[in-house]
Amino acid sequence: MNNQLASKAEAIRMLQERDINPTQQRIVIAQLLFARPQHMSAEQVLMNVQDSGVHVSKATVYNTLSLFAEKGLVKEVIVDPTKVFYDSNIVPHHHFFNIDNGQLSDIDDASLQLQAMPQLPDGTQLDGVDVIIRVRGQQQAQA
Amino acid sequence: MNNQLASKAEAIRMLQERDINPTQQRIVIAQLLFARPQHMSAEQVLMNVQDSGVHVSKATVYNTLSLFAEKGLVKEVIVDPTKVFYDSNIVPHHHFFNIDNGQLSDIDDASLQLQAMPQLPDGTQLDGVDVIIRVRGQQQAQA
DNA sequence: TTAACTCTTTAGAAAGAGTCTATTTCCCAT
DNA sequence: ATGGGAAATAGACTCTTTCTAAAGAGTTAA
Structure with a gap:
């Protein structure tokens, strides 16, 4: 359903622009989020990333999304009392x-x-x- | 700290206006919420109500706040990803x-x-x- | 090449809000 | 008083998110 990713090179560039060390896991998560402007929950990120072959743990997904939000790469959207959405359109x-x-x-x-x-x-x-x-x-x- | 309550009579009146059966627990929760316009989380309601002497269970606090929200007596405010606030100013x-x-x-x-x-x-x-x-x-x- | 160091990731436990379930209690009309 | 429906209860449970302690990766310095 959601299997196209942004290019690896572009993901790395976006991370470096914000002083984020481009590790494997961060790159894959960025590729997923920036494939297009969209809203995803942590759980959706986890599931999609694992589909893409790279193993990423739950803790890393949460850490990475928090880091991205802190660095201004994504924006947290608080609308659903049960979960946070991360918006790749900033x-x-x-x-x-x-x-x-x-x-x-x-x-x-x-x-x-x-x-x-x-x-x-x-x-x-x-x-x-x-x-x-x-x-x-x-x-x-x-x- | 937050020990003044709205009068029992007023609480009952407000419940009846909205077709809510005025049980003991609902009355106490209403007295607390409508002492003044304010924002409270379910946990705050639970703690304050228990201080007032009447025993009210956690489940009842959640049920009652949902009922009040559904009937338009309070409004849910979603701003904090970790909890819902209930606003007695509608x-x-x-x-x-x-x-x-x-x-x-x-x-x-x-x-x-x-x-x-x-x-x-x-x-x-x-x-x-x-x-x-x-x-x-x-x-x-x-x- | 190894040693030391820092940063990142990991599994799984734990925390915390909220929901569910099965049972009991309350209240009222008969 | 009693039968019945609504409400309340304790406690188990779910789900998201955070924490912890340990392992892994990458970098530099010798």
């Missing part, structure tokens, strides 16, 4: 979340803008803004 | 979430408006819109 954008089928999809950035940024609580700095539009109903599977 | 509003200390606070609704609602995915209906502004840094404890 261009600023927001999400639809279908509460019936758990499907997460992007909102075109142009079609959603905040009118103004409210005053932040004292002593805090902005980290990011997440807009989640929750929808119900069986949407078509994405192409 | 007036439409959005949230600041401090990623350093886990503190959740309300955004004055007037200060944050979306410019336009994007087109929803085919076959879906709107369920709700959540805006979360993530901040960093040690904010002062709330009064």
Whole structure:
């Protein structure tokens, strides 16, 4: 289903750009995530990577996704109380979340803008803004 | 710390308004939640309720919070990957979430408006819109 | 080539939130 | 009082995520 990967060379380049030591496991995970812009849970990453032949442990998947998030290579999306999604599209954008089928999809950035940024609580700095539009109903599977 | 409760009469009234059978356990949980507008996790509810003398089991806390959410008495807030918060303020509003200390606070609704609602995915209906502004840094404890 | 060192990966145990199940308790109408 | 349905309970269980202690890989220095 999801078997095409980004090229190894490109994955390595992306890792090095962010000062991430390009180990075998990190390269394979990057190849998977950056095959195309998408949202994956840790479990999905684990399953897909293992299909690709390279052995990667569960702990390494979690470590690697956390590292990628910390280095800005992917973005964590918190919408489903049961698991974290990792988004390989780091261009600023927001999400639809279908509460019936758990499907997460992007909102075109142009079609959603905040009118103004409210005053932040004292002593805090902005980290990011997440807009989640929750929808119900069986949407078509994405192409 | 958090020992004042809403009155029993008021709690019963709120439950009945939403067609919820006002049992002992549900009343105590409602008294706790509606003492003031606030955000609580299931675990916090469990601990606070047990302090108040009435015995309530963990399962009942989870069942009750789900029921309250389903009936529109509270709103689930998904911001922290490790737990769900229940918000007893159901007036439409959005949230600041401090990623350093886990503190959740309300955004004055007037200060944050979306410019336009994007087109929803085919076959879906709107369920709700959540805006979360993530901040960093040690904010002062709330009064 | 080996030795020393650091960084990464690993299996499996453990933590923590939330759910489930089978049983008991509660409450009310008869 | 009693029969019945709704609610509550203890505790086992599931699932995601984190931790731990040990093994492996890669690099440099001699």
